[in-house]
Amino acid sequence: MRATTQCINTSRRALCRVFLPPIEQTMLPLPLFFLPCQSVTKLHQLRSYASKPPARGPRGRTAVAASEQVAHEERGFDKRFTTQKDIDNSGRSRPPQNDEITDPLIMVIDNAEPEGPFPTRHVLAKLNPDELLRMIQPYIPADSSKNRPKPQYALCKIFSKAEELERLKQLREKKKAESAKKIKSKELELTWAISEHDLGTKMRQMGRFLAKGYKVEVLVARKKGGRQASMEEAEKLVKSLQAEVEKNEGRETKPSSGAAGGTMRFFLEGKLVK
Numbered sequence: 001m002r003a004t005t006q007c008i009n010t011s012r013r014a015l016c017r018v019f020l021p022p023i024e025q026t027m028l029p030l031p032l033f034f035l036p037c038q039s040v041t042k043l044h045q046l047r048s049y050a051s052k053p054p055a056r057g058p059r060g061r062t063a064v065a066a067s068e069q070v071a072h073e074e075r076g077f078d079k080r081f082t083t084q085k086d087i088d089n090s091g092r093s094r095p096p097q098n099d100e101i102t103d104p105l106i107m108v109i110d111n112a113e114p115e116g117p118f119p120t121r122h123v124l125a126k127l128n129p130d131e132l133l134r135m136i137q138p139y140i141p142a143d144s145s146k147n148r149p150k151p152q153y154a155l156c157k158i159f160s161k162a163e164e165l166e167r168l169k170q171l172r173e174k175k176k177a178e179s180a181k182k183i184k185s186k187e188l189e190l191t192w193a194i195s196e197h198d199l200g201t202k203m204r205q206m207g208r209f210l211a212k213g214y215k216v217e218v219l220v221a222r223k224k225g226g227r228q229a230s231m232e233e234a235e236k237l238v239k240s241l242q243a244e245v246e247k248n249e250g251r252e253t254k255p256s257s258g259a260a261g262g263t264m265r266f267f268l269e270g271k272l273v274k
Contacts (some may be wrong), residue, residue, distance in 0.1 A: 210270030
């Protein structure tokens with residue numbers, strides 16, 4: 001074995017003398033198997049510790065574990081449990097469902113009394129393809145000051161997806177109905193000496209509001225620094241206004257205030273659009 005090693009070394013040096021200049025021959029490193037054992041050990045150690053070790057928190061914990069512990073201490077319970085405050089801050093208009101539920105343990109209702117607590121992942125794994133799990137009551141932590149020594153796990157219910165679609169449909173219809181009940185109001189201002197063209201524009205505008213079921217308050221007053229209308233012109237304007245209200249199936253919600261030729265207010269409302 002020694003003779004073979006020596007032969008390889010001799011051939012290597014001969015090749016170096018032929019192909020390399022003298023200065024580079026002196027800088028050529030020995031192959032790895034000719035390095036002393038101590039050098040090989042140091043190279044191996046350098047490679048093993050090349051990556052930076054994970055940051056450590058209190059008592060040797062990693063930074064991630066330390067931050068989770070801080071969150072646990074601030075809340076007083078596992079941060080995975082979902083409280084009402086968490087739901088409010090989530091930006092969703094509904095409670096969490098299916099994989100959105102991060103609580104490790106939950107109570108479950110499935111057409112019966114609540115049962116549990118069960119591991120959430122196990123409950124989700126047993127759902128049928130046409131079912132979903134929704135939280136209907138969030139987690140309530142223990143609070144000895146409120147005579148609640150133990151926490152109340154989030155209450156979840158199993159729904160069929162068909163029921164959920166029907167529920168969403170009814171919710172949309174309810175919102176639409178509530179929006180329709182909120183009657184919008186508009187205001188219009190006229191002067192007694194208004195021109196025929198401008199009066200026609202205002203009447204058409206009022207008619208559109210009434211046709212949409214809006215409440216419309218019309219104020220008619222004298223024009224400051226302008227021509228003052230005669231009583232005949234004022235009475236004619238009042239009749240034009242009343243005719244436009246009748247044309248659009250509107251009505252006066254209460255008697256008008258003031259007098260023709262002075263400052264007069266009309267309180268009108270269009271027919272509610274269904």
